[in-house]
Amino acid sequence: MSYLTEEQLTHFRDLLERQEATIRFRARLTIPAEPDDCDVTEVDDALGNKEFAELADIEAAKLRISQRQYGLCSECxxxxxxxxLEAYPIAKRCTHCQRLHEQHRQ
Ligand SMILES: [Zn+2]
Incomplete structure:
Protein backbone atom coordinates (compact mmCIF):
# COMPACT_ATOMS: atom_id res chain seq x y z
CA MET A 1 0.00 0.00 0.00
CA SER A 2 1.46 3.34 -0.98
CA TYR A 3 0.47 6.11 1.31
CA LEU A 4 0.66 9.86 0.77
CA THR A 5 3.98 11.58 1.36
CA GLU A 6 4.46 14.41 3.81
CA GLU A 7 4.49 16.79 0.84
CA GLN A 8 1.16 15.54 -0.43
CA LEU A 9 -0.39 15.80 3.02
CA THR A 10 0.78 19.42 3.22
CA HIS A 11 -0.68 20.08 -0.20
CA PHE A 12 -4.08 18.68 0.79
CA ARG A 13 -4.02 20.54 4.09
CA ASP A 14 -3.52 23.71 2.04
CA LEU A 15 -6.46 22.84 -0.20
CA LEU A 16 -8.66 22.22 2.84
CA GLU A 17 -7.63 25.45 4.50
CA ARG A 18 -8.32 27.42 1.35
CA GLN A 19 -11.74 25.79 1.08
CA GLU A 20 -12.43 26.62 4.72
CA ALA A 21 -11.44 30.26 4.18
CA THR A 22 -13.76 30.48 1.17
CA ILE A 23 -16.70 29.16 3.17
CA ARG A 24 -16.02 31.55 6.04
CA PHE A 25 -15.64 34.43 3.61
CA ARG A 26 -18.93 33.53 1.92
CA ALA A 27 -20.64 33.37 5.30
CA ARG A 28 -19.26 36.76 6.23
CA LEU A 29 -20.86 38.23 3.12
CA THR A 30 -24.29 37.13 4.29
CA ILE A 31 -23.99 39.08 7.53
CA PRO A 32 -25.88 42.35 7.48
CA ALA A 33 -23.39 45.20 7.29
CA GLU A 34 -22.58 46.51 10.70
CA PRO A 35 -19.69 48.98 10.71
CA ASP A 36 -17.45 48.02 13.61
CA ASP A 37 -18.81 44.79 14.88
CA CYS A 38 -17.98 41.54 13.20
CA ASP A 39 -16.70 38.98 15.63
CA VAL A 40 -16.23 35.30 15.05
CA THR A 41 -19.35 34.19 16.91
CA GLU A 42 -21.51 36.18 14.54
CA VAL A 43 -19.81 34.64 11.57
CA ASP A 44 -20.51 31.22 12.99
CA ASP A 45 -24.12 32.17 13.60
CA ALA A 46 -24.44 33.26 10.01
CA LEU A 47 -23.32 29.91 8.68
CA GLY A 48 -26.09 27.93 7.07
CA ASN A 49 -26.50 24.22 7.65
CA LYS A 50 -24.75 23.44 4.40
CA GLU A 51 -21.72 25.57 5.26
CA PHE A 52 -21.71 24.15 8.75
CA ALA A 53 -21.64 20.58 7.42
CA GLU A 54 -18.88 21.51 4.96
CA LEU A 55 -16.77 23.03 7.73
CA ALA A 56 -17.29 19.93 9.86
CA ASP A 57 -16.13 17.75 6.94
CA ILE A 58 -13.06 19.95 6.50
CA GLU A 59 -12.28 19.75 10.22
CA ALA A 60 -12.60 15.97 10.08
CA ALA A 61 -10.33 15.79 7.04
CA LYS A 62 -7.69 17.96 8.74
CA LEU A 63 -7.89 15.71 11.78
CA ARG A 64 -7.32 12.68 9.54
CA ILE A 65 -4.25 14.43 8.12
CA SER A 66 -2.78 14.94 11.58
CA GLN A 67 -3.53 11.31 12.46
CA ARG A 68 -2.03 10.10 9.16
CA GLN A 69 -5.38 8.57 8.23
CA TYR A 70 -6.08 11.02 5.45
CA GLY A 71 -6.66 9.53 2.00
CA LEU A 72 -7.59 6.13 3.40
CA CYS A 73 -11.10 4.89 2.72
CA SER A 74 -13.17 4.79 5.92
CA GLU A 75 -14.97 1.65 4.70
CA CYS A 76 -12.37 -0.63 3.16
CA LEU A 85 -8.81 13.85 -3.35
CA GLU A 86 -7.67 16.64 -5.63
CA ALA A 87 -11.21 17.18 -6.86
CA TYR A 88 -12.85 16.48 -3.52
CA PRO A 89 -10.38 16.90 -0.65
CA ILE A 90 -12.91 15.99 2.05
CA ALA A 91 -13.57 12.55 0.53
CA LYS A 92 -13.55 9.85 3.19
CA ARG A 93 -14.43 6.90 0.97
CA CYS A 94 -12.92 5.53 -2.21
CA THR A 95 -15.05 5.80 -5.35
CA HIS A 96 -16.12 2.17 -5.05
CA CYS A 97 -17.36 2.44 -1.45
CA GLN A 98 -18.91 5.83 -2.12
CA ARG A 99 -20.98 4.33 -4.92
CA LEU A 100 -22.13 1.49 -2.67
CA HIS A 101 -22.92 3.99 0.08
CA GLU A 102 -25.07 6.09 -2.25
CA GLN A 103 -26.90 3.03 -3.56
CA HIS A 104 -27.76 1.99 -0.01
CA ARG A 105 -29.21 5.37 0.75
CA GLN A 106 -31.67 5.25 -2.12
ZN1 LIG B 1 -13.28 1.81 -0.02
Whole structure:
Protein backbone atom coordinates (compact mmCIF):
# COMPACT_ATOMS: atom_id res chain seq x y z
CA MET A 1 0.00 0.00 0.00
CA SER A 2 1.46 3.34 -0.98
CA TYR A 3 0.47 6.11 1.31
CA LEU A 4 0.66 9.86 0.77
CA THR A 5 3.98 11.58 1.36
CA GLU A 6 4.46 14.41 3.81
CA GLU A 7 4.49 16.79 0.84
CA GLN A 8 1.16 15.54 -0.43
CA LEU A 9 -0.39 15.80 3.02
CA THR A 10 0.78 19.42 3.22
CA HIS A 11 -0.68 20.08 -0.20
CA PHE A 12 -4.08 18.68 0.79
CA ARG A 13 -4.02 20.54 4.09
CA ASP A 14 -3.52 23.71 2.04
CA LEU A 15 -6.46 22.84 -0.20
CA LEU A 16 -8.66 22.22 2.84
CA GLU A 17 -7.63 25.45 4.50
CA ARG A 18 -8.32 27.42 1.35
CA GLN A 19 -11.74 25.79 1.08
CA GLU A 20 -12.43 26.62 4.72
CA ALA A 21 -11.44 30.26 4.18
CA THR A 22 -13.76 30.48 1.17
CA ILE A 23 -16.70 29.16 3.17
CA ARG A 24 -16.02 31.55 6.04
CA PHE A 25 -15.64 34.43 3.61
CA ARG A 26 -18.93 33.53 1.92
CA ALA A 27 -20.64 33.37 5.30
CA ARG A 28 -19.26 36.76 6.23
CA LEU A 29 -20.86 38.23 3.12
CA THR A 30 -24.29 37.13 4.29
CA ILE A 31 -23.99 39.08 7.53
CA PRO A 32 -25.88 42.35 7.48
CA ALA A 33 -23.39 45.20 7.29
CA GLU A 34 -22.58 46.51 10.70
CA PRO A 35 -19.69 48.98 10.71
CA ASP A 36 -17.45 48.02 13.61
CA ASP A 37 -18.81 44.79 14.88
CA CYS A 38 -17.98 41.54 13.20
CA ASP A 39 -16.70 38.98 15.63
CA VAL A 40 -16.23 35.30 15.05
CA THR A 41 -19.35 34.19 16.91
CA GLU A 42 -21.51 36.18 14.54
CA VAL A 43 -19.81 34.64 11.57
CA ASP A 44 -20.51 31.22 12.99
CA ASP A 45 -24.12 32.17 13.60
CA ALA A 46 -24.44 33.26 10.01
CA LEU A 47 -23.32 29.91 8.68
CA GLY A 48 -26.09 27.93 7.07
CA ASN A 49 -26.50 24.22 7.65
CA LYS A 50 -24.75 23.44 4.40
CA GLU A 51 -21.72 25.57 5.26
CA PHE A 52 -21.71 24.15 8.75
CA ALA A 53 -21.64 20.58 7.42
CA GLU A 54 -18.88 21.51 4.96
CA LEU A 55 -16.77 23.03 7.73
CA ALA A 56 -17.29 19.93 9.86
CA ASP A 57 -16.13 17.75 6.94
CA ILE A 58 -13.06 19.95 6.50
CA GLU A 59 -12.28 19.75 10.22
CA ALA A 60 -12.60 15.97 10.08
CA ALA A 61 -10.33 15.79 7.04
CA LYS A 62 -7.69 17.96 8.74
CA LEU A 63 -7.89 15.71 11.78
CA ARG A 64 -7.32 12.68 9.54
CA ILE A 65 -4.25 14.43 8.12
CA SER A 66 -2.78 14.94 11.58
CA GLN A 67 -3.53 11.31 12.46
CA ARG A 68 -2.03 10.10 9.16
CA GLN A 69 -5.38 8.57 8.23
CA TYR A 70 -6.08 11.02 5.45
CA GLY A 71 -6.66 9.53 2.00
CA LEU A 72 -7.59 6.13 3.40
CA CYS A 73 -11.10 4.89 2.72
CA SER A 74 -13.17 4.79 5.92
CA GLU A 75 -14.97 1.65 4.70
CA CYS A 76 -12.37 -0.63 3.16
CA UNK A 77 -9.13 1.05 4.26
CA UNK A 78 -7.65 1.22 0.78
CA UNK A 79 -5.99 4.41 -0.44
CA UNK A 80 -8.28 6.89 -2.15
CA UNK A 81 -7.12 7.89 -5.64
CA UNK A 82 -5.20 11.13 -5.57
CA UNK A 83 -7.24 12.57 -8.43
CA UNK A 84 -10.36 12.07 -6.35
CA LEU A 85 -8.81 13.85 -3.35
CA GLU A 86 -7.67 16.64 -5.63
CA ALA A 87 -11.21 17.18 -6.86
CA TYR A 88 -12.85 16.48 -3.52
CA PRO A 89 -10.38 16.90 -0.65
CA ILE A 90 -12.91 15.99 2.05
CA ALA A 91 -13.57 12.55 0.53
CA LYS A 92 -13.55 9.85 3.19
CA ARG A 93 -14.43 6.90 0.97
CA CYS A 94 -12.92 5.53 -2.21
CA THR A 95 -15.05 5.80 -5.35
CA HIS A 96 -16.12 2.17 -5.05
CA CYS A 97 -17.36 2.44 -1.45
CA GLN A 98 -18.91 5.83 -2.12
CA ARG A 99 -20.98 4.33 -4.92
CA LEU A 100 -22.13 1.49 -2.67
CA HIS A 101 -22.92 3.99 0.08
CA GLU A 102 -25.07 6.09 -2.25
CA GLN A 103 -26.90 3.03 -3.56
CA HIS A 104 -27.76 1.99 -0.01
CA ARG A 105 -29.21 5.37 0.75
CA GLN A 106 -31.67 5.25 -2.12
ZN1 LIG B 1 -13.28 1.81 -0.02
Missing amino acids: GCTIAEAR
